[in-house]
Amino acid sequence: MNPSRRHWLAGASALAAGARLGGAGLALAAAAPARAATVVLRDDRGAEHRFDATPRRIVSMMPSLTEMVGALGAADRLVGVDRYSNWPAAVQRLPRLGGLDDARLEAIVALQPDVVLASLSARVLDRLDALGLRVLRLRSDGLADVQRSLDTLARLLGDAEAGGRLWRQLEQALAAAAQRVPPGLRGRTVYFELGGGPYAAGSSSFVGELLARLGLSNIVPPALGPFPKLNPEFIVRARPEIVMGLAREQAALAARPGWGALPALRDGRRCGFSSADYELLTRPGPWLGDAADVIARCLEGLAR
Structure with a gap:
């Protein structure tokens, strides 16, 4: 993970404007210039949105979308965010507008946004459509969704090539x-636990x-969906060779019925991530290079 971002997430000074993403050195894009040309976008709900001017007032109701706007150099256009958005640093000063199930609709309307960015699952925000606000809904299940969201937001912000x-x-x-993953760990089976279980990060x-x-x-398997709820017996039968999840939850895994015999726990092949790194890994945003670096670093440690 980028050292300056980790430092900031721990409560230190804000990320500098020239900070770079992890291993590949991904620089933040320059602020997009305003443009007068009409832009027509189709979101992942299938709704078509027409923008005759580049939005200047943006509400983001998903942390990964907030981070994409920041990475595309348009953090200064954000006027409100969901309760979990915490990067870039400037969003800490913005109004907090709730979450997927308890969005503060009146507060969102009062901000007079040009556009509201949201996930497909934020159904409470459907009421904003009836009030005349434009809600751009973007899917975030897989990597292709992340790529498409970056492209869509780049067009929205006036620099179509930035995404x-x-x-x-x-x-x-x-x-x-x-390239950094030890050869001896390639092909090993893995279980990535979400929030203490029984949810998991699936193949898709x-x-x-x-x-x-x-x-x-x-x-x-992909057939179970991106983030399925699993029966604990499923994991016992699958016998993963590596287990990943929050570090603070790792110690209790062996106490679960039948889990002590899992190859991952028996052989000590566990990746316990700090809260900051776990947050990075579970947000489908512009820090995915850093997320891959976090996993690779853990795998290197397991091979020693």
Whole structure:
């Protein structure tokens, strides 16, 4: 992970404007110039949005979308964010507008945004459509969704090429992290636990696709969806060789019925991530190069 971002997430000074993303050195894009040309965008709900001017007042209701706006150099256009957005540093001073299930609709309307950025699952925000606000809904399950969201936001912000530039550098970061994975761990089966279980990052999720890019084999098949709720017996039967999740939850894994015999726990092949790194790994945003670096670093440690 980028050292300056880790330092900032720990409560230290804000990330400098020239900070760079992890291993591949992904620089933040320059602020996009205003443009008068009409832009027509179709979001992942299938709704078409027409913008006759570049939005100057943006509300983001998803941390990864907030980070994309920041990485595209337009943090100064954000006027409100969800409760979990914490990068770039400037968003700490913005109004907090709730979350997926308890969005503060009146507060959002009062900010008079040109556009509201949201996920497909934020159904409470459907009411904003009836009030005449434009809600751009973007999917965030897999890596292709992340790439498409970057492209869509880059067009929205007036620099259509910026999304592609960011994505190409993220791809370089992912490739560099993959090269660091010890040969002896390639092909090993892995279980990535979310929030203390029983949810997992499946093969079709952006986390699962990161793991695949690093040469690991997910025990959760694509058919179960990106982030399925699992029966604990499923993990016992799958016998993962590596277990990943929050560090503070790792000590209790062996106490679960039947888990003590799992190859991952028996052989000490666990990746316990700090809260900051876990946050990085579970946000489908512009820090995916750093996320891959975090996983590769853990795998290097397991091979020693």
